[in-house]
Amino acid sequence: MDYFELYGIPRSAELDVKALEQRFRELSLEVHPDRLVGADAHARRVAAEKTASLNEGVRVLKDPVRRALYLLKLKGVDLESEQAAAKLQMPLEFLEEIMGRREALEGVKVKRDLDRAHAMAAEIRTARDAHLAQAKAALEKDDVPAATQALGRLRYYARFLEEVDAFEEELLS
Amino acid sequence: MAYTDKVIEHFEHSRNVGTLDKDDPNVGTGLVGAPACGDVMRLQLKITDDGTIQDAKFKTFGCGSAIASSSLVTEWVKGKSIEDAVKITNKEIAKELSLPPVKIHCSVLAEDAIKAAIKDFQEKRAKRLGPAAAASETR
Incomplete structure (x- = not known):
């Protein structure tokens, strides 16, 4: 069940x-x-x-993200399993974008610029919400490949946001 | 979970962190990601015209095991021919660093990065020299 x-x-x-x-x-x-x-x-x-x-x-x-991932799993793609996730090829442009943003965040951390880090986090949240909405729409239409691609991005966004949180804690401690 | 000494050593004293000029025709860039954890890894190799890896640099945003895996492979590939470098497997990396099962994907990432960097170099070369010339030169 x-x-x-x-x-x-x-x-x-x-x-x-x-x-x-x-x-x-x-x-x-x-x-x-x-x-x-x-x-x-x-x-x-x-x-x-x-x-x-x-x-x-x-x-x-x-949780909307966990729920979407769970629905995808019920449709046969378990992104939370190592093997399935490893097989997922993200577009190179997306990886370049994430790499660029992580490098930019690293620079912001060196400058201890929390405002800039927050602004970057807000951009990431917008992108995350857009892709979660895409994933939901794809799941409703039973479009598994599109849902997989959209949900595949979410861990990268989540990691970025965790980094911003960690930076904020470090500054405030 | 405790990291092994070798992982900590590569994490704290990472070798070859940095970037090479991605527009250099002799530089191959491999960019890979792990959707399960959101880590990204970039490995760049400077390869001579006769197919020897002269230099290697990496930049990894990820856990200690991912950083250690990429640091280790930059050391391993230097001086190797590209034919030998593509033979490096994640098993060897995981074994060297004694990675636990939950961190095996970090070594897979490093293996994929080597292959992606070499593929990028070969594609650039094929574009520059024409596919036939590129194939014969790297043989």
């Missing part, structure tokens, strides 16, 4: 997070240990497994 089925919601890149969280609370209560007082070992184990799935499911479905 996949996480969408587990939560009884349609398989889609768009979902109502509030409703998901509500459903999570309801379903979690059904398998709560307090309800299993006096139950046998088997019933307890089943409940514990279901709790673990519910926790992992809500973690994946709540």
Whole structure:
């Protein structure tokens, strides 16, 4: 059973997070240990497994990037696995762009220019949001190659943003 | 997870960090990325007309293992012919650095970077000399 089925919601890149969280609370209560007082070992184990799935499911479905990656995985491409990710060839222009931005960020760090770093992060967030939207649209249309290419970029953007966060922490500490 | 001494050594005292002129006809540039972690690695090789690797520089934005893998290969390829350099495998890199299984992709990245840099050099050369001349010269 996949996480969408587990939560009884349609398989889609768009979902109502509030409703998901509500459903999570309801379903979690059904398998709560307090309800299993006096139950046998088997019933307890089943409940514990279901709790673990519910926790992992809500973690994946709540986050738009994880959700999109999970949908792609259900369609046969697991970008979070080493092998599948290694096979994904990103366009050279994209890698050049990322390399250029990482080098520029390195220069900004040397100059301790937090404002510039924030401006660069804002550009990256815009690019990330645009590609996430592209990926969602591609997933809805079942266009796996396009979704793969769009989602393949997201880790690079996330890494860049982590670098900016680390730089900010370093400056403020 | 602890890094091995060799990884730390290459990370702290990286060899051959820098850039070569990518427009130099004797320089091949390999740019590779790892979508699973978002690391990018650039490896540049200066190759003589008879196909010997004279110089190597790298720039890697990534974890310690990715930096160590690229630093190590710049040392390994120098002085090698391009035929020998393309034979370097990620297994050898991973073994030398004792990379754990979760970091094997870093060594794969370094192997891919060597191949991409040599391919870039050969393509540039083919463009300059015509495909037939380039093929005969690097044989």
